[in-house]
Amino acid sequence: MPLLELRDLTLRFGGVTALAGLDMEVRRGELLALIGPNGAGKTSVLNCISGLCRPGSGTITLHGRDGERHALHRLPPHRIAALGVARTFQNIELFRHMTVLENLMLGRHLHMRGGVLAGGAYLGRQRRREIEQRRQVEEVIDFMNLEPLRNQVVGQLAYGAQRLVEMARALTLDPALLLLDEPTAGMNAEEKESMARFILDLHEERGIAVLVIDHDIDVIMDIADRVVVLDFGRRIGEGAPAEVRADRAVIDAYLGRAPNGAGD
Amino acid sequence: MADFLQLTVSGLGTGMIYALAAAGFVVIYKASDVINFTQGDLLLLGTYLIFFAVAQVGLPWSVGVAATILLAVAVALAIERLVLRPLVGEPVISMIMVTIGLSSILRSAVSAIWGPAPRSFDSFLPSGDIAIGPAVLAADRVLSIPIALGVLAALGLFFRYARDGIAMRAIADDQQAALSMGISIPRVLAVAWGLAAASAAIGGVMLGNIVGVTPNVASIGLRVFPVVILGGLDSIPGAIVGGAAIGLLEAYTGTYLGHGLNLVVPYLVLILVLMFRPYGLFGKEIIERV
Numbered sequence: 001m002p003l004l005e006l007r008d009l010t011l012r013f014g015g016v017t018a019l020a021g022l023d024m025e026v027r028r029g030e031l032l033a034l035i036g037p038n039g040a041g042k043t044s045v046l047n048c049i050s051g052l053c054r055p056g057s058g059t060i061t062l063h064g065r066d067g068e069r070h071a072l073h074r075l076p077p078h079r080i081a082a083l084g085v086a087r088t089f090q091n092i093e094l095f096r097h098m099t100v101l102e103n104l105m106l107g108r109h110l111h112m113r114g115g116v117l118a119g120g121a122y123l124g125r126q127r128r129r130e131i132e133q134r135r136q137v138e139e140v141i142d143f144m145n146l147e148p149l150r151n152q153v154v155g156q157l158a159y160g161a162q163r164l165v166e167m168a169r170a171l172t173l174d175p176a177l178l179l180l181d182e183p184t185a186g187m188n189a190e191e192k193e194s195m196a197r198f199i200l201d202l203h204e205e206r207g208i209a210v211l212v213i214d215h216d217i218d219v220i221m222d223i224a225d226r227v228v229v230l231d232f233g234r235r236i237g238e239g240a241p242a243e244v245r246a247d248r249a250v251i252d253a254y255l256g257r258a259p260n261g262a263g264d
Numbered sequence: 265m266a267d268f269l270q271l272t273v274s275g276l277g278t279g280m281i282y283a284l285a286a287a288g289f290v291v292i293y294k295a296s297d298v299i300n301f302t303q304g305d306l307l308l309l310g311t312y313l314i315f316f317a318v319a320q321v322g323l324p325w326s327v328g329v330a331a332t333i334l335l336a337v338a339v340a341l342a343i344e345r346l347v348l349r350p351l352v353g354e355p356v357i358s359m360i361m362v363t364i365g366l367s368s369i370l371r372s373a374v375s376a377i378w379g380p381a382p383r384s385f386d387s388f389l390p391s392g393d394i395a396i397g398p399a400v401l402a403a404d405r406v407l408s409i410p411i412a413l414g415v416l417a418a419l420g421l422f423f424r425y426a427r428d429g430i431a432m433r434a435i436a437d438d439q440q441a442a443l444s445m446g447i448s449i450p451r452v453l454a455v456a457w458g459l460a461a462a463s464a465a466i467g468g469v470m471l472g473n474i475v476g477v478t479p480n481v482a483s484i485g486l487r488v489f490p491v492v493i494l495g496g497l498d499s500i501p502g503a504i505v506g507g508a509a510i511g512l513l514e515a516y517t518g519t520y521l522g523h524g525l526n527l528v529v530p531y532l533v534l535i536l537v538l539m540f541r542p543y544g545l546f547g548k549e550i551i552e553r554v
């Protein structure tokens with residue numbers, strides 16, 4: 001059974017059809033890349049999964065850890081996050097006025113119990129919980145090598161570091177599925193490589209299923225288990241990276257139709 | 265000199281009540297960007313609720329204060345749930361316009377229930393005088409300063425440490441990111457309105473003790489605007505400093521420059537400050553790069 005199933009998903013903005021009856025699935029523990037030309041609807045897929053967009057029709061089903069089926073297309077974003085779906089954004093969305101540590105603690109926010117009064121008083125059980133949350137955050141900080149930055153205000157960090165912090169924050173949700181929207185955008189070759197390394201590590205060591213969008217085909221083909229290709233809101237190709245690379249429809253979508261006889 | 269000390273204390277006392285009402289305004293603005301025009305009416309509601317509890321029902325004052333706060337919070341939660349929540353996702357300006365309407369409704373409801381004539385109840389703040397050197401200070405004004413500061417400090421701690429407080433800061437900082445981190449916007453909005461009503465109710469209780477129970481309290485509530493604009497719309501410390509500044513200015517100008525001017529001078533100072541610090545004294549500067 002797949003982790004996540006998208007069935008006949010349609011999303012329109014006014015007259016623009018962003019997704020036109022898309023079917024796809026994310027399998028448990030796989031690293032799935034979603035590629036396609038600009039405007040193919042890649043980010044729309046992530047927005048529908050994380051609840052920021054409501055699809056016009058179609059279903060998104062998450063097969064949860066508890067064996068239950070959750071209809072994500074009907075849930076508000078905060079419930080979807082609580083089910084273990086975390087994401088990063090194309091244009092980094094961080095709490096810029098907070099420190100790295102505070103940003104990450106917010107990821108544990110969901111796992112905290114206790115109301116306004118207990119939180120304000122910071123007593124007893126609340127305190128022990130806070131310590132437990134803190135331990136988990138420390139683990140993520142270690143994993144992402146963010147130790148030197150922990151107390152810096154996020155808005156002042158270098159761009160590449162902000163991307164890492166955003167991914168670390170998503171990890172603190174302890175996700176079953178991680179959605180990454182162009183994690184290497186705007187990075188230099190070295191930064192890209194280290195980001196790719198992190199993605200592979202979290203996928204292999206923590207068994208998190210990852211759905212990643214990226215424009216850097218070389219990086220993505222290196223790390224993905226499987227690739228889905230979108231164009232005009234439809235799936236036009238799917239398979240192992242090598243298969244997709246050789247697929248006629250995919251090459252046409254990316255490069256335009258080759259003039260007859262020109263070959264590859 | 266004695267005059268000056270007296271004016272300072274009474275100005276600070278009034279200013280801290282402004283700060284209480286302003287803090288509620290700041291909480292709502294921080295959580296939702298909504299400029300809440302009902303804040304002054306929540307203050308008004310507080311004074312009439314304490315009158316109702318203490319004078320009409322005859323509750324002891326401690327129970328009366330608790331009941332006032334609970335009722336005010338209940339009213340605010342009802343407003344949030346029934347009127348504002350359906351507007352989540354609509355442009356912020358719609359919510360702001362709705363709060364203007366709600367303000368008239370609250371004010372009319374209060375005068376429909378309790379009538380337009382001033383009422384009073386036996387003040388339960390100590391009513392004596394405190395003599396410090398040559399100055400004689402009204403005990404209730406002096407006492408309102410630590411009470412208000414205590415409530416404001418609690419609010420400040422809430423934003424710093426409590427889960428919902430941190431969630432509010434997160435929403436104010438980046439709404440999309442907050443959503444994807446599992447923060448529930450309706451819940452945070454409800455908490456914001458509850459807190460705003462609670463702090464306004466406490467301010468209303470103190471006004472009821474010091475000034476009495478009259479519909480004019482709503483116009484005192486209007487002072488919230490110079491206070492928050494001076495302090496910065498999104499800053500609790502700003503509300504305290506702004507409240508103190510406006511309260512003091514009113515007290516000094518009323519005595520030294522003549523009665524009547526006290527209503528104008530705070531606004532003149534406000535304009536001056538805004539010319540140099542357009543986000544208020546403590547407001548977060550929003551720099552848009554295009």
